[in-house]
Amino acid sequence: MHDAPDQTVYLDHAATTPMLPAAVEAMTAHLGDVGNPSSLHASGRAARRVVEESRETIAQALNCRPGEVVFTSGGTEADNLALKGLFWSRHDADPARVRILASSVEHHAVLDALHWLAEEEHAEVELLEVDSRGRLDLDAYRDAVERDPASIAAVSVMWANNEVGTVQPIAEVVAVASGHGIPVHTDAVQAVGALPVDFAASGVDALTLTGHKLGGPYGVGALVLRRELSLTPLLHGGGQERDIRSGTLDMPAIAGFATAVEHAVKAQPEYAERVAGLRDSLVRRVVEAVPDAHLHGDPEHRLPGNAHLGFPDCEGDSLLMLLDARGIECSTGSACSAGVPQPSHVLLAMGLDDEGARHSLRFTLGRTSSASDVDALVAAIGPAVERARGARIT
Amino acid sequence: MKVVAAMSGGVDSAVAAARAHEAGHDVTGIHLALSRNPASYRSGARGCCTIEDANDARRAADVIGIPFYVWDLSERFHEDVVEDFMDEYAAGRTPNPCLRCNEKIKFAAVLDRALALGFDAVATGHYAQVRAATDGTTELHRAVDAGKDQSYVLGVLTQTQLAHSLFPLGDTAKPQVRAEAAARGLLVADKPDSHDICFVSDGDNAGWLREKLPERLGSERADRFSGTIVDGESGRELGRHDGTFGFTIGQRKGLRLGTPAPDGRPRYVLDIEPVTGTVTVGPREALTVDRIVADRPRWCGAAPEAAPDAPLHGTVQLRAHGAEHRARIAVTDERVEIELVDPAQGIAPGQAAVIYDGTRVVGSATIVSTARIGATA
Numbered sequence: 049m050h051d052a053p054d055q056t057v058y059l060d061h062a063a064t065t066p067m068l069p070a071a072v073e074a075m076t077a078h079l080g081d082v083g084n085p086s087s088l089h090a091s092g093r094a095a096r097r098v099v100e101e102s103r104e105t106i107a108q109a110l111n112c113r114p115g116e117v118v119f120t121s122g123g124t125e126a127d128n129l130a131l132k133g134l135f136w137s138r139h140d141a142d143p144a145r146v147r148i149l150a151s152s153v154e155h156h157a158v159l160d161a162l163h164w165l166a167e168e169e170h171a172e173v174e175l176l177e178v179d180s181r182g183r184l185d186l187d188a189y190r191d192a193v194e195r196d197p198a199s200i201a202a203v204s205v206m207w208a209n210n211e212v213g214t215v216q217p218i219a220e221v222v223a224v225a226s227g228h229g230i231p232v233h234t235d236a237v238q239a240v241g242a243l244p245v246d247f248a249a250s251g252v253d254a255l256t257l258t259g260h261k262l263g264g265p266y267g268v269g270a271l272v273l274r275r276e277l278s279l280t281p282l283l284h285g286g287g288q289e290r291d292i293r294s295g296t297l298d299m300p301a302i303a304g305f306a307t308a309v310e311h312a313v314k315a316q317p318e319y320a321e322r323v324a325g326l327r328d329s330l331v332r333r334v335v336e337a338v339p340d341a342h343l344h345g346d347p348e349h350r351l352p353g354n355a356h357l358g359f360p361d362c363e364g365d366s367l368l369m370l371l372d373a374r375g376i377e378c379s380t381g382s383a384c385s386a387g388v389p390q391p392s393h394v395l396l397a398m399g400l401d402d403e404g405a406r407h408s409l410r411f412t413l414g415r416t417s418s419a420s421d422v423d424a425l426v427a428a429i430g431p432a433v434e435r436a437r438g439a440r441i442t
Numbered sequence: 443m444k445v446v447a448a449m450s451g452g453v454d455s456a457v458a459a460a461r462a463h464e465a466g467h468d469v470t471g472i473h474l475a476l477s478r479n480p481a482s483y484r485s486g487a488r489g490c491c492t493i494e495d496a497n498d499a500r501r502a503a504d505v506i507g508i509p510f511y512v513w514d515l516s517e518r519f520h521e522d523v524v525e526d527f528m529d530e531y532a533a534g535r536t537p538n539p540c541l542r543c544n545e546k547i548k549f550a551a552v553l554d555r556a557l558a559l560g561f562d563a564v565a566t567g568h569y570a571q572v573r574a575a576t577d578g579t580t581e582l583h584r585a586v587d588a589g590k591d592q593s594y595v596l597g598v599l600t601q602t603q604l605a606h607s608l609f610p611l612g613d614t615a616k617p618q619v620r621a622e623a624a625a626r627g628l629l630v631a632d633k634p635d636s637h638d639i640c641f642v643s644d645g646d647n648a649g650w651l652r653e654k655l656p657e658r659l660g661s662e663r664a665d666r667f668s669g670t671i672v673d674g675e676s677g678r679e680l681g682r683h684d685g686t687f688g689f690t691i692g693q694r695k696g697l698r699l700g701t702p703a704p705d706g707r708p709r710y711v712l713d714i715e716p717v718t719g720t721v722t723v724g725p726r727e728a729l730t731v732d733r734i735v736a737d738r739p740r741w742c743g744a745a746p747e748a749a750p751d752a753p754l755h756g757t758v759q760l761r762a763h764g765a766e767h768r769a770r771i772a773v774t775d776e777r778v779e780i781e782l783v784d785p786a787q788g789i790a791p792g793q794a795a796v797i798y799d800g801t802r803v804v805g806s807a808t809i810v811s812t813a814r815i816g817a818t819a
Binding site: 370372373436439440 | 470513514554558559
């Protein structure tokens, strides 16, 4: 629709964000190494040493013990491992524990794992309401726990929402559950590196993080799991990772992952301040260009890089396509099956109707974002919205 | 031009998109998501409604090197095509959903959206040709490959729609299109052609309708479609059936009649009466018609000069991939009366009569009634 753009304006850092040069270096340094970390000989020991140093690096960054870091293939596996593993082991220990509580705005890696547990394992899954800003309704949560705490196998509430950026009241969630000895899992995939995340201080029992959202490689992540907690494994085999997660460890990826975690956590305070400043200017200037555009989510408890905006009477996927043609990359923030956009369950849970959910776009900033990215979006958004409004299928 | 290429995931639309791209157009690939639940309409690699097809289309766009998006037209498709299909069968007619889809979806909803988004045209893999006439209008013509010609299902397009349509395969034979796909590295080169209606699995229209009609009409009304099969000459009841929607005029197979005809010759469906549930059968000769009345005409250009006293001498095609019949065509007040010089057999109300002048498509109309040779119209 326009001539090929000179350069890409990448505003989809919540989908994935560029690898840190230091992480690329740490990973590529080991790509040619031979040695299975489980082998006993010198090459195996050398590989094992990289894995364990990486584990210690991550533990230090997140304030957990090294033995609490369980490497996985990423966030989806860590979420599945936490929920299924906790449900199986807690339900085996006491068959009365059949309930799982979670927020209704969880990522599909949590929601679909829970749906599976409900259908196949007779778990009673209760999805808790959120307010119009996407924040967990703590009263409803407290009531759900107090109603029958002994029947709860686990609670799962994400640290921060991937679509609208709302940060959840994790401390309050933990305070209610821990009084009853109920383990709490949190999907912190979007939070690590963007917000202060201290595993020990948070009081959560299990925490999911993944490499590619914080400047590390794809295909590697971790479940940080409190040492005292027992978990039934998903994957059976060689018994790696305390028997919780079998499979040969991807040593180069783990090295890159650990480097990224270390850098991201160390840089977090400056990162959050700078990116939130860019984000605020993006929101302000887009609303100036499109006066009826409005911010979704919580203006206060919010990921620094997230700007989720509603554009009334304007299909998000038309707008995405028009911006893409200008080299501006963003997301409709919705789940896709066969590429068919479904209205986002997060926006619906926040009380938007189908139309409001479809008339939205997510712009997410990251480490490499700059003021010129915001300038490019602001220059393009007004005409794009006008054109997309004329192209509605009625 | 800025062109939207509708890509089904099949070989034709992939090569059409590639040709438009190579002709210098700025092409964006679009896959139309037509099923509300991608897994529900049908499974298997053929057709146009599966996740696999969307992925095939996406891979073809990658290979061609064009942007690609999925457009969700499922609601419009359901209302304009699927529900129309059900209602037409319920009324005892035989609809052509591909025609309806071209009229309402591909060259309407998709074209409108494309134009509004700043595109100039929609390209598809249909085998047909658009040609610029000397008077500046756009004409629709049959494809060069007569065996693949799809001008019949495009006969509903108006001048405005045609002016924004590209059919890059119209001058090419199918084997060459497959060879071209292979040469371009398009993995769909060997994908089988689709023949059935895309939202009906296994081509089992009657089974699909039996399942879907109760929801559409309410089970009470749907039940009333069962009835008797009677002999057209004697009026004798020959059997029962569980739904008139399982029949189409001219059908021979699946009548499940216990007693053979006295003369031992096969019997065909002659008439369907959905209100009483009566299906009338008879010998093949009784299917022959030479008068057709059609309504809802759509002209590809200006309406033809075809008064009853000075009819148009042209040809008509009465079903997809059907034969051409020489005909005298008269147009009066939204009504098209066709007198066939070459009689036709098994013509079903609901199907389109597409009118040709040589290779040029004049327009189309929906058949409402037919009359047999010797009978008065």
